[in-house]
Amino acid sequence: xxKNIKLEVRNITKVFGKHPQKGISLLNEGLSKSExxxxxxxxxxxxxxxxxxxDGEIFVxxxxxxxxxxxxxxxxxxxxxxxxxxxxxxxQNITDMNPEELRNTRRNKLGMVFQNFALxxxxxxxxxxxxxxxxxxIPKEERYLKALEAIETxxxxxxxxxxxxxxxxxxxxRVGLARALANDPDILLMDEAFSALDPLxxxxxxxxxxxxxxxVQKTIIFVSHDLDEALKIGDRIALMKDGEIVQIGTPExxxxxxxxxYVSRFVAGVDRSKILTAESVMKRPDPIISINSGPRxxxxxxxxxxxxxxxxxxxxxxxxxxxxxIGDVLEAxxxxxSLESVMIPDTPRVAPDMPLKEVxxxxxxxxxxxxxxxxxxxxxxxxxxxxxxxxxxISGEIEQDEVPEEKASxxxxxxxxxxxxxxxxxxxxxxxxxxxxxxxKTVSIGKNEGEDGQxxxxxxxxxxIINNGIDSGPVPAEAGANNGAPxxxxxxxxxxxxxxxxxx
Amino acid sequence: xxxxxxxxGDTVEFAVDWVEGNFGIFLxxxxxxxxxxxxxxxxxxxxxxxxxxILVISLLAYFAGKRNIKLAVGTAFGFFLIQNMxxxxxxxxxxxxxxxSALLTLVIGIPVGxxxxxxxxxxxxxxxxxxxxxxxxxxxxLIPALIFFGLGNVPGMIATVVFAMPPAIRxxxxxxRQVPKELKEVADAFGSTGWQKLAKVELPVALPTIMAGVxxxxxxxxxxxxxxxxxxxxxxxxxxxxxxxxxxISMGFEAGLAIVxxxxxLDRITQNLSPR
Ligand SMILES: Nc1ncnc2c1ncn2[C@@H]1O[C@H](COP(=O)(O)OP(=O)(O)OP(=O)(O)O)[C@@H](O)[C@H]1O
Ligand SMILES: [Mg+2]
Numbered sequence: 001x002x003k004n005i006k007l008e009v010r011n012i013t014k015v016f017g018k019h020p021q022k023g024i025s026l027l028n029e030g031l032s033k034s035e036x037x038x039x040x041x042x043x044x045x046x047x048x049x050x051x052x053x054x055d056g057e058i059f060v061x062x063x064x065x066x067x068x069x070x071x072x073x074x075x076x077x078x079x080x081x082x083x084x085x086x087x088x089x090x091x092q093n094i095t096d097m098n099p100e101e102l103r104n105t106r107r108n109k110l111g112m113v114f115q116n117f118a119l120x121x122x123x124x125x126x127x128x129x130x131x132x133x134x135x136x137x138i139p140k141e142e143r144y145l146k147a148l149e150a151i152e153t154x155x156x157x158x159x160x161x162x163x164x165x166x167x168x169x170x171x172x173x174r175v176g177l178a179r180a181l182a183n184d185p186d187i188l189l190m191d192e193a194f195s196a197l198d199p200l201x202x203x204x205x206x207x208x209x210x211x212x213x214x215x216v217q218k219t220i221i222f223v224s225h226d227l228d229e230a231l232k233i234g235d236r237i238a239l240m241k242d243g244e245i246v247q248i249g250t251p252e253x254x255x256x257x258x259x260x261x262y263v264s265r266f267v268a269g270v271d272r273s274k275i276l277t278a279e280s281v282m283k284r285p286d287p288i289i290s291i292n293s294g295p296r297x298x299x300x301x302x303x304x305x306x307x308x309x310x311x312x313x314x315x316x317x318x319x320x321x322x323x324x325x326i327g328d329v330l331e332a333x334x335x336x337x338s339l340e341s342v343m344i345p346d347t348p349r350v351a352p353d354m355p356l357k358e359v360x361x362x363x364x365x366x367x368x369x370x371x372x373x374x375x376x377x378x379x380x381x382x383x384x385x386x387x388x389x390x391x392x393x394i395s396g397e398i399e400q401d402e403v404p405e406e407k408a409s410x411x412x413x414x415x416x417x418x419x420x421x422x423x424x425x426x427x428x429x430x431x432x433x434x435x436x437x438x439x440x441k442t443v444s445i446g447k448n449e450g451e452d453g454q455x456x457x458x459x460x461x462x463x464x465i466i467n468n469g470i471d472s473g474p475v476p477a478e479a480g481a482n483n484g485a486p487x488x489x490x491x492x493x494x495x496x497x498x499x500x501x502x503x504x
Numbered sequence: 505x506x507x508x509x510x511x512x513g514d515t516v517e518f519a520v521d522w523v524e525g526n527f528g529i530f531l532x533x534x535x536x537x538x539x540x541x542x543x544x545x546x547x548x549x550x551x552x553x554x555x556x557x558i559l560v561i562s563l564l565a566y567f568a569g570k571r572n573i574k575l576a577v578g579t580a581f582g583f584f585l586i587q588n589m590x591x592x593x594x595x596x597x598x599x600x601x602x603x604x605s606a607l608l609t610l611v612i613g614i615p616v617g618x619x620x621x622x623x624x625x626x627x628x629x630x631x632x633x634x635x636x637x638x639x640x641x642x643x644x645x646l647i648p649a650l651i652f653f654g655l656g657n658v659p660g661m662i663a664t665v666v667f668a669m670p671p672a673i674r675x676x677x678x679x680x681r682q683v684p685k686e687l688k689e690v691a692d693a694f695g696s697t698g699w700q701k702l703a704k705v706e707l708p709v710a711l712p713t714i715m716a717g718v719x720x721x722x723x724x725x726x727x728x729x730x731x732x733x734x735x736x737x738x739x740x741x742x743x744x745x746x747x748x749x750x751x752x753i754s755m756g757f758e759a760g761l762a763i764v765x766x767x768x769x770l771d772r773i774t775q776n777l778s779p780r
Binding site for chain 2: 074077079102103104105106107110111112114115116118120121122131132134135136179183189
């Protein structure tokens with residue numbers, strides 16, 4: 001994604017009521033919102049909000065009911081007039097535009113999709129979609145042509161002459177989306193656009209929005225009170241509370257580095273395996289060995305790091321070639337063979353953006369750490385079991401029934417990638433996870449690694465080398481590093497159960 | 505008595521004289537225009553032979569009622585009956601008076617209703633006036649109308665317009681205010697001008713409510729037009745009044761029946777005109 005700033009919000013404050021300036025001056029004096037309301041009956045809707053949205057990203061504004069999401073979104077196209085502050089779109093300040101300039105900006109740059117669809121009941125689908133073009137005075141043929149295109153984009157071809165009342169909720173929102181797209185705006189504002197849809201349709205629409213985003217490259221600002229939705233579609237998320245933004249970041253940042261206890265409580269209930277990606281749990285591939293090195297170097301490296309396997313790469317840009325096991329390397333040294341001859345080339349690899357949910361079954365089946373490899377074959381990092389579980393453990397539990405179910409569907413796929421037969425203990429990581437305390441979890445897994453992650457051929461001979469597939473020493477520390485603060489985890493899940501967060 | 509009798513009546517009379525004196529020409533001008541409207545409409549309607557008129561109004565009922573054959577047949581039958589009773593010309597006079605009154609009412613009432621919906625201040629001024637207009641007995645309007653416009657159709661029409669105005673304003677105002685906030689936001693968010701918002705979003709969405717106002721307005725006009733016979737408005741009302749004065753039951757009943765027929769037909773047609 002290129003990082004051109006598309007929209008910039010500077011110090012936006014909104015005071016509802018008859019004397020907004022009073023509210024502003026009291027805010028400046030540092031009074032709290034409730035004090036201001038008691039004194040002056042002015043409601044502080046937004047308090048000094050700042051953020052920017054990059055070209056082509058999906059920016060989600062999230063927060064509980066009443067936190068000011070809709071107010072903020074409506075300030076962006078001045079459906080609600082901000083009391084103070086500036087909003088720049090492509091560098092143009094829209095807060096001091098006159099009505100005509102504002103109208104033109106709304107027509108050309110800003111599309112909007114509404115929570116309850118807001119379709120005009122007296123118009124057909126086609127005329128609804130063409131509305132934005134119609135008010136610009138575009139001749140009938142041309143606007144119908146564009147409207148039909150938009151209708152096709154959202155997958156409603158053939159419905160253009162239907163009446164609005166004949167459509168289902170999902171179809172209605174597609175019309176709403178098409179209406180916004182027909183103007184070909186740069187920015188789409190979507191206020192809880194999928195909240196009125198039932199869960200399945202909603203999920204479909206989210207998927208479609210993502211694929212649409214790939215095709216049409218709009219900047220989308222999406223309001224949602226649903227954390228799962230925000231994490232799924234958001235490139236970045238702004239979390240709001242009482243009219244202020246408490247944190248802005250990527251879904252992973254929000255999950256792994258919550259800015260304060262409010263955010264961490266907010267995200268406590270999330271199924272992290274759906275959101276975290278391979279990239280976020282991988283560790284630096286250190287050490288690695290060049291394919292041109294000899295067995296002696298390999299043995300020394302493994303010794304120094306206390307590991308029993310090492311990844312083999314080629315060239316400056318670390319193209320992954322394979323993995324070697326300590327036993328095989330010792331053998332090669334004895335027989336004077338090259339490193340390459342004992343290398344296992346087809347180790348399991350994953351892409352950096354693979355969701356953790358799909359990584360889990362792979363790593364459960366694998367004897368080796370997983371290699372994270374980008375499109376051009378470069379080794380970016382490796383994933384060991386401990387770091388996966390450490391990342392998941394941060395917020396307490398993984399839903400017990402979810403992972404094995406996922407696993408079943410994943411089995412055939414992972415079977416192809418992993419040549420070795422599945423060890424009988426393949427389910428252990430999932431079985432262990434529901435346990436209470438994260439540190440215990442990681443420890444028990446570490447032990448487990450020692451048992452089944454061990455290379456088949458008697459590598460136990462070499463005294464200095466710790467004998468498990470993966471470095472077991474740093475495990476607890478690793479978990480700690482990835483978590484941020486594992487000590488916090490139990491009291492988080494105590495104080496705020498996840499279900500509470502999602503009620504809006 | 506210590507307090508002398510207050511000269512209310514005299515004051516009013518003086519005021520009326522003053523208005524007559526200063527605005528007489530203006531009042532005459534209005535009177536002429538309205539008379540032209542009523543007579544014109546009457547002449548057009550009477551120009552059609554009754555059979556053709558019945559065909560037209562039945563077709564209108566048929567299509568307005570979304571191809572309601574019963575309504576069409578009923579309409580045709582009703583108007584045949586009116587012709588059969590020999591009340592055709594009187595009925596057409598009444599109809600012309602009703603339609604021109606209702607037209608004038610709507611031409612004033614709908615824009616005022618829209619302005620009321622947009623302007624809180626205006627609404628707060630207009631609302632008590634409407635309440636007053638609706639609680640006043642309808643006869644009361646006859647007096648000022650009589651004073652300023654004399655006897656005849658025109659004062660009848662003026663009284664009718666005043667009487668039928670409140671529902672037109674109220675329901676238009678209500679209809680516009682009831683347009684969902686999200687739809688108004690749609691209009692704004694897509695960059696509509698004020699007029700586009702009104703014409704393409706608010707009025708169409710409010711149309712069912714506004715049409716209910718139109719219907720009420722026409723029904724009230726009809727009832728007032730009959731009463732306005734007391735100040736010389738022509739038509740069926742005059743016939744009823746005649747029947748009362750002469751205690752002529754058959755005459756009064758037949759005219760009354762004709763009024764009922766016109767009322768029912770107008771009601772059904774306008775009710776069905778509203779979309780959805
Ligand atoms: N027109 C208004 N007048 C006064 N207060 C308002 C107005 N509009 C919103 N508010 C207040 O501003 C706050 C934020 O409202 P807003 O609608 O932006 O919340 P939200 O985050 O969109 O919530 P939801 O998820 O329920 O839609 C609320 O406390 C609300 O009461
Ligand atoms: Mg909202």
